[in-house]
Amino acid sequence: MNENINNHNDILNGTPASPGIAIGSVFIIHDELHVPRYSISEWTVKSEIERFNLAAEQVKTKLSEISVQLVNNLYQNGAGIFQAHLMILEDRVFIDRIRHAIESNLSNAEAAVLDVGEEFLHVFSQSDDLYLRDKAVDIRDIVKHLISSLTGRERLDLSELKEEVIVVAHDLTPSDTVLMRKDRIIAFATDVGSRISHTAILARSLGIPAAVGLGAITAQLKTGDLIILDGTHGKAILHPNEENIRNYQLEQEKFRAFAESLHRLKELPVITLDGHVKKLSANIEFPDEIYAVKRHGAQGIGLYRTEYFYVGRDNLPSEDELFEDYKEVAQQIAPEAVIIRTLDLGGDKFASYLGISHAVGSMMGLRAIRLCLKYQDIFLPQLRAILRASVYGNIKIMFPMISGIEELRQAKKVLGKAKQQLTDDGVPFDPKMEVGAMIEIPSAAMTADILAKEVDFFSIGTNDLIQYSLAADRANEEIAELFEPFHPAVLRFIQHVINVAHGNGIGVGLCGEMAGDPVFTMLLLGMGLDEFSMSPQVIPEIKRIIRAITLKEAQELTREIMTLSTAWEIEQRVYEEAQKRLPELLDWGQ
Numbered sequence: 001m002n003e004n005i006n007n008h009n010d011i012l013n014g015t016p017a018s019p020g021i022a023i024g025s026v027f028i029i030h031d032e033l034h035v036p037r038y039s040i041s042e043w044t045v046k047s048e049i050e051r052f053n054l055a056a057e058q059v060k061t062k063l064s065e066i067s068v069q070l071v072n073n074l075y076q077n078g079a080g081i082f083q084a085h086l087m088i089l090e091d092r093v094f095i096d097r098i099r100h101a102i103e104s105n106l107s108n109a110e111a112a113v114l115d116v117g118e119e120f121l122h123v124f125s126q127s128d129d130l131y132l133r134d135k136a137v138d139i140r141d142i143v144k145h146l147i148s149s150l151t152g153r154e155r156l157d158l159s160e161l162k163e164e165v166i167v168v169a170h171d172l173t174p175s176d177t178v179l180m181r182k183d184r185i186i187a188f189a190t191d192v193g194s195r196i197s198h199t200a201i202l203a204r205s206l207g208i209p210a211a212v213g214l215g216a217i218t219a220q221l222k223t224g225d226l227i228i229l230d231g232t233h234g235k236a237i238l239h240p241n242e243e244n245i246r247n248y249q250l251e252q253e254k255f256r257a258f259a260e261s262l263h264r265l266k267e268l269p270v271i272t273l274d275g276h277v278k279k280l281s282a283n284i285e286f287p288d289e290i291y292a293v294k295r296h297g298a299q300g301i302g303l304y305r306t307e308y309f310y311v312g313r314d315n316l317p318s319e320d321e322l323f324e325d326y327k328e329v330a331q332q333i334a335p336e337a338v339i340i341r342t343l344d345l346g347g348d349k350f351a352s353y354l355g356i357s358h359a360v361g362s363m364m365g366l367r368a369i370r371l372c373l374k375y376q377d378i379f380l381p382q383l384r385a386i387l388r389a390s391v392y393g394n395i396k397i398m399f400p401m402i403s404g405i406e407e408l409r410q411a412k413k414v415l416g417k418a419k420q421q422l423t424d425d426g427v428p429f430d431p432k433m434e435v436g437a438m439i440e441i442p443s444a445a446m447t448a449d450i451l452a453k454e455v456d457f458f459s460i461g462t463n464d465l466i467q468y469s470l471a472a473d474r475a476n477e478e479i480a481e482l483f484e485p486f487h488p489a490v491l492r493f494i495q496h497v498i499n500v501a502h503g504n505g506i507g508v509g510l511c512g513e514m515a516g517d518p519v520f521t522m523l524l525l526g527m528g529l530d531e532f533s534m535s536p537q538v539i540p541e542i543k544r545i546i547r548a549i550t551l552k553e554a555q556e557l558t559r560e561i562m563t564l565s566t567a568w569e570i571e572q573r574v575y576e577e578a579q580k581r582l583p584e585l586l587d588w589g590q
């Protein structure tokens with residue numbers, strides 16, 4: 001399509017993250033932690049401190065008003081949070097330290113707030129005292145408020161979106177999105193990110209278009225500006241003219257017709273032309289996605305990511321709260337299975353009140369099962385909640401980031417402890433609940449034969465398996481091209497794990513983004529994968545491919561692919577095959 005005709009010729013190219021087209025006004029989320037940084041002269045120190053004082057007063061007034069409103073509405077807990085923020089603003093040590101930083105470092109006020117905030121955050125989050133660790137969240141919030149006030153950028157509350165908007169941000173984290181009114185969001189566009197960053201996964205799960213890695217889109221727009229977001233091709237057209245809009249409306253129509261044709265496959269079985277039946281299940285992150293799971297005809301849930309209960313709030317969820325949620329999901333999906341993955345915090349998913357810094361909980365740090373084994377007071381209630389819910393449907397459990405048999409045994413031991421506690425308390429659970437391991441670390445893939453003897457199933461997490469086998473951080477845009485799903489090493493790992501699982505008589509699924517990417521379907525089918533778990537709305541596309549080929553031809557292609565030496569050759573060959581068979585899926589699909 002020729003978009004160059006728009007007046008400003010503002011087309012940003014990024015990475016397609018979720019297909020479809022949205023035309024609408026943007027809502028910008030500024031990342032307050034990106035602040036201007038400059039030196040001030042000695043004679044402007046006084047006025048800079050004044051500027052800071054004024055900002056602090058404004059924040060105080062605003063927080064007091066919110067707090068009074070909440071008390072009037074009898075929402076005491078919420079008011080407590082804002083009162084805690086106010087106390088920090090009244091803390092002389094914190095405030096004086098910022099004034100001192102302006103004066104002694106000749107820093108602008110925004111930079112001084114950020115630096116002192118970081119210092120306090122570091123001290124608080126390293127503390128052994130849970131109360132002080134909790135305070136770290138308050139400090140972070142106060143820093144954001146102060147910076148918004150200094151930069152004049154209003155912090156807008158996404159839980160109160162009134163109109164439909166395209167959310168534009170530098171990047172979105174789970175805590176940014178947990179409170180969003182998702183029914184008001186028609187697309188996402190971000191400066192950074194990859195196909196497997198949080199924004200991309202969330203967009204696909206909500207079934208809305210998204211483009212990520214668009215460069216400086218936040219800097220080029222303001223809230224209320226009109227854009228066209230083409231998630232299929234990863235583009236944003238800023239300030240479109242009427243002709244652009246007309247053209248894209250036509251594309252939107254075509255996309256809808258395509259989506260409609262796929263929807264008609266909903267009730268049909270997942271079976272190859274030569275009669276081999278496969279399972280297509282859904283990945284979900286929120287319980288309210290169950291609607292999408294059913295709408296797209298998923299055969300159960302192959303991955304329930306459970307982190308959302310732990311982020312975007314000030315404290316840990318209670319066991320009962322978790323139990324109610326898992327029970328609801330199990331009941332809704334029964335008789336199909338729900339695979340609940342135990343907590344995978346760390347990496348790109350953080351709960352700041354746990355006081356684990358990004359460095360400690362990095363991709364290769366204290367993440368997922370490692371964190372759970374270290375903090376059993378977090379792990380046990382989740383396991384108990386899953387077990388308690390298991391009598392209400394068909395629940396299976398799986399552990400993320402297993403690196404080897406010792407870790408698996410430790411995790412199973414804690415599960416055994418949870419079972420024992422429930423037995424002692426006379427609380428029912430399904431004693432036969434299946435236990436699986438995610439295979440997402442090369443050491444687990446290479447010892448799959450050992451692990452297979454002690455679990456009921458495997459689920460391959462390719463998002464992580466790719467990053468760890470290629471040493472390419474999945475969230476680092478700078479090395480996005482090194483994150484190469486077509487790398488022969490990645491494909492060999494997958495093939496090996498599938499062979500070993502089958503050799504040991506257990507089933508194997510794949511729940512990384514690869515499972516929902518039409519380009520890989522034939523290959524994974526040929527490798528012998530049993531279950532593909534993906535964002536619910538891609539299920540019809542994958543079903544269409546599986547129904548259009550024979551297992552035999554998929555196996556032939558896979559055999560050929562496994563002899564190729566480079567990712568490039570593999571990619572070319574796989575695309576060629578996909579293009580030949582289902583060209584419209586490549587044009588419109590994921």
Ligand code: PEP
Nearest residue numbers: 440461462463464511512
């Ligand atoms: C994976 O790593 O492939 C996976 C499914 O888990 P997550 O993306 O949540 O790490």
Ligand code: MG
Nearest residue numbers: 440461463464
């Ligand atoms: Mg993972």
